[in-house]
Amino acid sequence: MENRVRHRRRATIVACGAVRACAVAALFVAPATLTVAQSIERAALPSELSKLTDEEVARIARMSPLPAVPGDPSNRFVDDETAARLGHRLFFDRRISPAAVTCADCHIPDKWFTDGKPLGDAIGTSTRNTPTVIDSSRRRWVGWDGKFDSLWSQALAPIEHPDEMGGSRERLLRTVRDDATLRGMYERVFGPWPAELAAKDTDPIADGWKGAVDAGSNAADAITARQKTIDSTTANVLKALGAYQRRLVSGEAPIDRAVSALKAAKAVDPADLDASALRGLALFVSRAGCFQCHRGPSFTDEEFHNLGFAGANGKVPDDPARLAAVDFLKASPWNAAGGFSDAADAPKGQMVRSLRRSGELFGQFRTPPLRGVARTPPYMHDGRLASLAEVVRFYDTLEGASPVGHHGENVLVPLGLTDGERADLERFLSSLTGKEPNPEWTRDPVPPERRTADPDGR
Ligand code: HEC
Ligand code: HEC
Structure with a gap:
């Protein structure tokens, strides 16, 4: 011994x-x-x-x-059930990508959360093969080259990559804010939606926002403050995606x-x-x-x-x-x-x-x-x-x-x-190869008819 x-x-x-x-x-x-x-x-x-x-x-x-x-102290919501359910919905949500690409299009549940292709392929072709996300919460470094040190921080990359989902953090946040179910889940875990990001006449998280600033305030400061709120709110949503993926264990x-x-x-x-x-x-x-x-x-x-x-x-x-x-x-x-x-x-x-x-x-x-x-x-x-x-x-x-x-x-x-x-x-x-993860976490939680019948609703 x-x-x-x-x-x-x-x-x-x-x-x-x-x-x-x-x-x-x-x-x-x-x-x-x-x-x-x-x-x-x-x-x-x-x-x-x-x-x-x-x-x-x-x-x-x-x-x-x-x-x-193993635990992930960098994400204090990692064991939160509601956070995981929010992440679960987002993993399959077409609205976060202007090209309607979801995480599950490349990490296909029936293919052990890979895509069967040599290189990841959605809007464009990636330079790397799509690895599985099953058991990925066990990795010390995330990605083929270990470019990330947590599951949650990795999730921003495919969302914003022009060849993958082609989205933006603003679009991601709008998807959560404007959907009553997603927003309800967000608020239960992370607290009230930030007032600065609420929908107004000029939506502060619209695509191409040019910096409409309230009269009297300093424009540069307002832009910085808005970006900070966008980033910290995005970090919360990413942590929900991290909490979800942690449920995918074989x-x-x-x-x-x-x-x-x-x-x-x-x-x-x-x-x-x-x-x-x-x-x-x-x-x-x-x-x-x-x-x-x-x-x-x-x-x-x-x-x-x-x-x-x-x-x-x-x-x-x-x-x-x-x-x-x-x-x-x-x-x-x-x-x-x-x-x-x-x-x-x-x-x-x-x-x-x-x-x-x-x-x-x-x-x-x-x-x-x-x-x-x-x-x-x-x-x-x-x-x-x-x-x-x-x-x-x-x-x-x-x-x-x-x-x-x-x-x-x-x-x-x-x-x-x-x-x-x-x-x-x-x-x-x-x-x-072990048993597949619990099917409760591997299927799209929203029935397909509801996804197609009402693309904006849940
Ligand atoms: C020096 C360390 C090292 C040794 C020894 C080694 N491997 Fe690997 N293995 C790797 C690395 C690194 C990769 C990924 C390489 C790449 O993609 O460029 C890999 C990739 C693989 C893959 C592909 C997995 C995937 O998901 O794509 C398999 C299967 C594999 N190795 C099996 C084996 C077997 C069987 C042996 C013994 C005959 C072996 N390896 C020896 C480091 C090693
Ligand atoms: C276009 C296909 C595609 C889409 C869409 C996609 N991924 Fe990936 N994913 C990949 C590829 C390719 C890699 C490998 C990238 C690298 O390592 O350079 C990867 C790597 C990963 C890894 C790292 C796994 C490991 O073993 O280190 C995780 C986790 C992951 N993706 C989660 C997600 C999440 C969450 C989403 C949705 C927000 C998503 N992916 C969307 C193709 C995709």
Whole structure:
């Protein structure tokens, strides 16, 4: 036991890698993940796992159970039921986008909240693949490049992005203000709607508002004050979207039942992991090296790596990824250390303050979690690999990766797997999908006939 505790600590520190936020990052690890994993007795191992070392077996023990969702002190409404219901309605609301695009058009509930396309696609085409939002409240950094440090602050980006929803915070606020149901929910959680943003002859949150100012007041001050109110009210609405997405958590997966059987020294049910999946599991924690980045119950170290993919059309990669994200996040007024955060001095705020830019971050992407991965093709930040078979083939051959150069990740080497071993790894990856989130939260809460019959009402 003593040994295992030390192993865990070391793993956490190594995972911090290039970012000098290690001490703070360790604080942020959800308390449940710090509890000692119940161990697996060697004697009970099935033959497929019997050649593994003690450390490799311990890696399997750490895959389950999935701990409780960590808190988010930067959003004090994160556990508020009404806030979550408001966010739920907005997630499916066409009125917040002038092109009638909703979050659910790209994060499609039936597709594990992804869209099945290589790149996000609505008004225009995005440069990145659409990740799932299921279990996204577990992420330390949000987005492929970790450009955000909370779920709530992320939500502004698609709303205002010209290629995604093409909206604005003013339009978002009008949607809430002018709908009795949404406004009622808002006021129950956040208090009275700000008088400065009430509808008047000249609507202070109309598109193209040019700064009509009450006689006698200082125009510049009035514009600044109005913008401040717009931003703080927007932050509230975003926190409702964050509270909603936190409800989207997956349930027990075959890997959880298998690990708990192993810990209880019982046989693994082949309906959960058959012999092929067990052989894949053994490869995953040993020779194939996947565990180095995809580890723990979410199968991610929550850190950033560069797998060395060439850019589009085989060109030199030009997406700065984590490097640009660190600059963006540190400067963002919406980060966990900023004025809209409900706990600027909490560990998350300290984490963003202690981020440092450095050249090696160029081209690094967040290790994606692998729970639910079988439901979310295509794969990688730009959706370049169509299937899990292609992903395994990539790691096996490293075809499509530039030779390990100054930006490449040294841990990746061609694996030289047999056809059978590739199939085993793929089979194992399919055992990581848990139960879908509670259907109460995955469906549009407003019946479709009411959405179409009365586009302005609810
Ligand atoms: C046009 C398609 C599209 C729409 C509409 C859209 N998203 Fe996304 N979403 C994406 C893409 C693409 C990414 C990845 C962006 C990146 O990392 O650079 C993403 C990333 C995310 C993430 C990060 C998940 C993670 O694992 O880090 C969350 C959370 C999210 N979106 C929530 C939302 C919400 C909330 C809305 C509505 C307000 C929304 N999205 C609207 C395509 C979309
Ligand atoms: C050096 C760290 C590292 C190692 C080792 C590693 N991965 Fe990954 N993995 C990543 C990163 C980073 C990405 C995203 C890369 C990108 O999009 O550019 C990724 C992407 C993936 C994806 C796609 C997920 C998605 O949602 O698109 C799968 C599946 C995957 N890895 C499985 C594996 C398997 C199986 C192994 C072992 C053979 C492995 N990985 C080894 C870091 C790693």
